[in-house]
Amino acid sequence: MVGGEGMRRAVAERMLHTLGELKGGSMKVGQILAQVADALPEEVRERLEGLFHDAPSLPWKEMRPVVEAELGSLDGFAWFDTEPFAGASLGQVHGAVLPDGRVVAVKIQYPHVEEALSQDIANLRQFAQLGTAGGLVFDISAQLAAMQDTLEGELDYRRELAALRCMRAVMARWPDLVVPEPIEALCTGRVLTTVLLEGPTLHEVDGHLPEPERVRLAEQLTRAVFGPVLVGAVINADAHPGNFVVMEDGRLGLLDFGAVREVPRSTAEGLRGLLAAMLDDPEEDPVPHLQRMGFDFDPDNRRVRRSSEAMRAAIAPCFTGVHDFADDHTMEALMDIKRRHPLDSVHWVPPPATLHLMRAAMGWLHGQRLLGVKCDLSEVMADLVVSTQPKERQLGVG
Numbered sequence: 001m002v003g004g005e006g007m008r009r010a011v012a013e014r015m016l017h018t019l020g021e022l023k024g025g026s027m028k029v030g031q032i033l034a035q036v037a038d039a040l041p042e043e044v045r046e047r048l049e050g051l052f053h054d055a056p057s058l059p060w061k062e063m064r065p066v067v068e069a070e071l072g073s074l075d076g077f078a079w080f081d082t083e084p085f086a087g088a089s090l091g092q093v094h095g096a097v098l099p100d101g102r103v104v105a106v107k108i109q110y111p112h113v114e115e116a117l118s119q120d121i122a123n124l125r126q127f128a129q130l131g132t133a134g135g136l137v138f139d140i141s142a143q144l145a146a147m148q149d150t151l152e153g154e155l156d157y158r159r160e161l162a163a164l165r166c167m168r169a170v171m172a173r174w175p176d177l178v179v180p181e182p183i184e185a186l187c188t189g190r191v192l193t194t195v196l197l198e199g200p201t202l203h204e205v206d207g208h209l210p211e212p213e214r215v216r217l218a219e220q221l222t223r224a225v226f227g228p229v230l231v232g233a234v235i236n237a238d239a240h241p242g243n244f245v246v247m248e249d250g251r252l253g254l255l256d257f258g259a260v261r262e263v264p265r266s267t268a269e270g271l272r273g274l275l276a277a278m279l280d281d282p283e284e285d286p287v288p289h290l291q292r293m294g295f296d297f298d299p300d301n302r303r304v305r306r307s308s309e310a311m312r313a314a315i316a317p318c319f320t321g322v323h324d325f326a327d328d329h330t331m332e333a334l335m336d337i338k339r340r341h342p343l344d345s346v347h348w349v350p351p352p353a354t355l356h357l358m359r360a361a362m363g364w365l366h367g368q369r370l371l372g373v374k375c376d377l378s379e380v381m382a383d384l385v386v387s388t389q390p391k392e393r394q395l396g397v398g
Contacts, residue, residue: 057084057092063108070188088256090117090154095196102195104183107157109190114155154258157192163260164194170232171254177224178253197253202241202367211373218325218373219380220252225364229357230388233268236260237356239363241370263353267293271357276385278316279378286312294351303344310337318365322376325368
């Protein structure tokens with residue numbers, strides 16, 4: 001990484017292929033690194049973005065036994081493309097046509113990926129034990145359990161089917177956001193079939209789109225990521241740009257619901273309060289809202305005060321006025337808090353749900369950077385905060 005540009009590009013190419021071939025948790029780590037603008041040299045990070053859409057696929061001879069074990073045969077399709085058009089960390093996606101003429105996307109889980117993911121989780125726990133040795137930092141067993149639940153949950157496509165139904169109900173209030181219809185007769189634990197949403201992903205959108213179109217997409221993306229948690233206390237942690245499709249009619253399509261998780265209602269309402277506070281008064285104390293979200297700390301501790309105020313200052317520009325997302329350094333500012341005050345985290349115990357929120361927020365920021373917009377999202381955020389205020393838990397979601 002400290003070599004010249006040519007060496008960094010060679011390293012990036014090796015990382016892309018190695019992490020892409022390992023699949024599972026290793027590939028997810030690469031995807032996360034690709035979303036953090038200042039974590040790696042730009043040419044490395046940009047190449048790792050290929051893990052969202054250009055990861056190595058497995059040949060049909062290896063995938064066919066999975067389909068046959070799950071569906072029995074391909075008789076439920078009028079046509080099936082044995083060449084995948086997209087790959088992910090746990091499966092790859094093939095195009096097909098139903099007997100009634102509908103074009104569908106068929107996501108098939110990689111064989112043996114469950115064993116690989118189990119090993120990834122075991123490795124993660126070993127690292128965590130090293131990090132907590134001697135009681136120097138807080139116990140993160142609850143956070144690890146939440147991460148394990150998310151990763152293992154993504155292996156069960158029946159769980160994803162339930163999440164897809166949930167998201168269709170939650171997103172119905174926004175007609176310009178589309179969740180695909182599932183073909184339930186062709187969905188099992190390792191195969192998920194949905195109507196195909198056609199169009200380029202946010203990774204593939206032409207960077208020369210007119211500014212009004214890019215601003216519209218920025219607003220749609222904001223509703224798509226933050227709307228569900230405020231409406232139904234559910235969040236899609238895997239909100240990276242490869243999971244959003246720009247459809248020809250101007251609507252934004254949402255893909256991949258394996259990482260949709262419930263969060264406590266108190267967490268959702270704490271987030272609502274934090275957003276409302278930043279919109280109304282950027283100087284308002286964030287501590288009460290963080291406590292409602294589930295953070296465990298002494299509110300009078302000066303280190304907690306320092307960190308919470310620094311966090312608010314880092315995040316607020318994204319929501320409180322005109323912000324240039326093409327030159328966004330929010331993640332760098334948040335990491336800088338850790339660098340400047342490394343021991344402050346000892347006094348913070350984040351709730352497990354923040355892992356899902358952080359992943360979703362990282363994906364949202366990455367999408368806005370790709371759009372390269374300079375815009376004011378305060379109005380759309382204010383509308384979300386007010387219009388999604390639940391009277392009761394009416395949706396039966398979360």
